[in-house]
Amino acid sequence: MGALDVSVCDYVLRSLILSPSCFLPASLAKRREMEKVLKPMDAEQLRENAHKMVDFIADYYKNIESFPVLSQVEPGYLRKLLPDSAPTHPESLQNVLDDIQEKILPGVTHWQSPDYFAYFPSNSSTAGFLGEMLSAGINIVGFSWVTSPAATELEVIVLDWLGKMLKLPEEFLSQGKGGGVIQGTASEAVLVVLLAARDKFLGRVGKNSLEKLVVYASDQTHSSLQKACRIAGIYPENCRLLKTDSSSNFALPPDVLSEAISKDIAAGLIPIFLCATVGTTSSTAVDPLPALGKIAKGNEMWFHIDAAYAGSACVCPEYRHCIDGIEEADSFNMNAHKWFLTNFDCSLLWVKDRNDLIQSLSSNPEYLKNKASDGNMVVDYKDWQIPLGRRFRSLKLWMVLRLYGLDNLQQYIRNHIELAKHFEQLVAVDHRFEIVVPRTFSLVCFRLCPPNDDHDHCNKLNRDLLDAVNSTGKIFMSHTVLSGKYILRFVVGTPLTEEKHVDAAWAVLQDEATTLLGRF
Amino acid sequence: MGALDVSVCDYVLRSLILSPSCFLPASLAKRREMEKVLKPMDAEQLRENAHKMVDFIADYYKNIESFPVLSQVEPGYLRKLLPDSAPTHPESLQNVLDDIQEKILPGVTHWQSPDYFAYFPSNSSTAGFLGEMLSAGINIVGFSWVTSPAATELEVIVLDWLGKMLKLPEEFLSQGKGGGVIQGTASEAVLVVLLAARDKFLGRVGKNSLEKLVVYASDQTHSSLQKACRIAGIYPENCRLLKTDSSSNFALPPDVLSEAISKDIAAGLIPIFLCATVGTTSSTAVDPLPALGKIAKGNEMWFHIDAAYAGSACVCPEYRHCIDGIEEADSFNMNAHKWFLTNFDCSLLWVKDRNDLIQSLSSNPEYLKNKASDGNMVVDYKDWQIPLGRRFRSLKLWMVLRLYGLDNLQQYIRNHIELAKHFEQLVAVDHRFEIVVPRTFSLVCFRLCPPNDDHDHCNKLNRDLLDAVNSTGKIFMSHTVLSGKYILRFVVGTPLTEEKHVDAAWAVLQDEATTLLGRF
Known part of the structure; x- marks a missing residue:
């Protein structure tokens, strides 16, 4: 066929x-x-084949625990399995599905497995998936309002909804000068606000002053800030990643920031941008926003808050205090695609003054002109982001909010935090291990730390332990280094993870630790 | 429920x-x-609800011709229809689907309608949609090889497949120093190669020389180049958009480029980048690549080719000559999401030297380190793009290639070009209209041009005609301006468009023109 x-x-x-x-x-x-x-968009062919794909995906989830969580293939494995060139004639869907099962899935690292505890989560959900299906199905490109008014307007509305759930200051909502926008990733979010800040300052001090602009953040800040600085042309030596340590649980001490700024101003440099993080990548440290914000505003800098992972927790009243101090911020970012059940990609950015973005990022070629845009009656999101084209991403977030509701979403977050607490307690009673920094959300930072073991050996031991557990295929975790210590990161965050998975993961860790320690 | x-x-x-x-x-x-x-990823709930969504989408396509192509809603329409905040408790899928039907779809401009002839197309297909479903379904984030080896390796392989279909020079394929990567949009593609070029030159001449770097393109180049220049910090006065006119059919004359470069060098400036276009947005002009490439290489500049729209046609042997001269290029871009049946977004970028991208865009934080990357055994696509995270986009392109095959894809392109020819012939025999530039691919540029009408009035007439036809809801077209003339653009490019739709569109245009001319 x-x-x-x-x-x-x-x-x-x-x-x-x-x-x-x-x-x-x-x-x-x-x-x-x-x-x-060729009838590539025949409705009945689409129906028949898409039903097959639904069953394929549902069956994947039924069997997801049968796969090694971390793919165990060798580099280059796929080239050996696929032909050298595309086919001249069509192949059947069944052939392709067979290949996906036999050739692609073995090369997949299963982010949705209940036994996935690495990096940060990247949630899938039925609601998020339905939203993605619909968005891919109608396949519009919503760069300007006119190209699909619903795509723009739903995004404005849903970002207001979520802004209210997070109790963001009113200035971040769309009714005034601010508003929210869906970026692809937190990397793009920090880039667009950095560009807005750069251009605002260059507008004041002259475009020849790029070499004087300074950006501040802690050394725990996500690497995307450094990348954004390189893209924006900020001089590498003016990208200050201020040192943190365990005395502040790896949060940025305000006095360290103040001092750095004073020194730079004395040297004739111009501080333009502070990126604070709520939930750093290595250890979910929370920078002290109120004090940092005061310093940033005192120096007329742009103040950005990166809450890519932990922002989701702030919809729970008991975690909202983590973003206290946001009143002083110019921009705030959280990834709904991490821990908020919205399939990748969906990074939410709010700004207090949308004109700052538009000043930097607008384009207005003749072939895109239209009455609604010319009349300034509408939002054109192309001017808030790097690319021109954009998908209808608000659909999936809207469906997550409606099909689950605030109560369930709060419970979902709390459940993961409870499971992480449970894991922390398991680790704490095994004296071969230590908790390295206090747990704040759903990440536990710990390591194997036998008594009297020296520093270098201990690092090697944990590296080997991570290798060993990931090689079992039973779980997947990742690592970081804090103050020279190699540390294991255990993040609870997939929709399928239950207590039994956490318990089983801990058993794998204990077993592999026992084996490893027995060798010495 | x-x-x-x-x-x-x-x-x-x-x-x-x-x-x-x-x-x-x-x-x-x-x-x-x-x-x-909450069981947000229960396989049977996903199955049941996703089957409903498949039927919703298939029914949408069955009825797609019943909607106005261009949404006819007023700015702000949706806020009146939706609540002010997200629900506390879950709502049913049926409620949401009803809202999509009643509140969202009226605000959608139907890019997949067979009566859509605006901008450039953004193709959906069954194969592309299935690929999107699968990608959203398994929801991995493939920033590094290890996070899903299949995602990286399939992308390398499929970009090689398509590179061969386009008969790209071997240096663009992955076996040597080059290779392909899927970017979100052509805007991101041109940005990353411009950054690579900028950093390469600044590395040679010193980072204080940003003000001397000059970028060249024709004034018909897509606005994303200018935006990329602003992001990269190229001085606005050093972004040369060289004038074109009807004498070269709006292609960039090589002597105009030579002259500009000589003048800049004489003034102590440094030419770094040439962007040539195959199929400009306004009129699908084709820049003369062989001559331009020679000039670019003679001056050691980066030579980028933007074939976002027309690249798809080059899989047909009879159109491959449009990219003759690509031998001299450093990078080449085509959007599979425009006219190649791959749902948005899927912008293909090939480079001759991937290290140029990696030099500019790599990041290597501790928490992402892994053996495969450390050993340089693998491609980590995070270092070829702006964002860190990335979807498994190669699946949909792979499925398009396999489920349709090269022969069908060529026929698909040829069919649209034949339909555009057919439209051109219809316009040509109505003496009230004129064809403004010769048709090259599937775009016809024309305008209503009654004898003895003056320039300004003729422009107004065409603006009114466009308004009138788009307000019928029967078709959607867009416009441009060339050498001061307001021009109507008719692009054939959706998978559902057949001869009868082109004929009906022409009838709408003739009727509205008759009404409009009758008023004067």
């Missing part, structure tokens, strides 16, 4: 027998013939 | 009756209780 019931050979045969095209003018006959060849 | 069969009230009632949680320790009981509340 040809793919999607289309086969060139079949068609040629059929047309030889049936088609009266020899009686039509040549060009018309040619067009008619071509139109018959 | 609660959404996804989950209702907090139901659960509370059931747990009061059934749960023995009062006999468990408090924290354990709390956890168990929470785990019961």
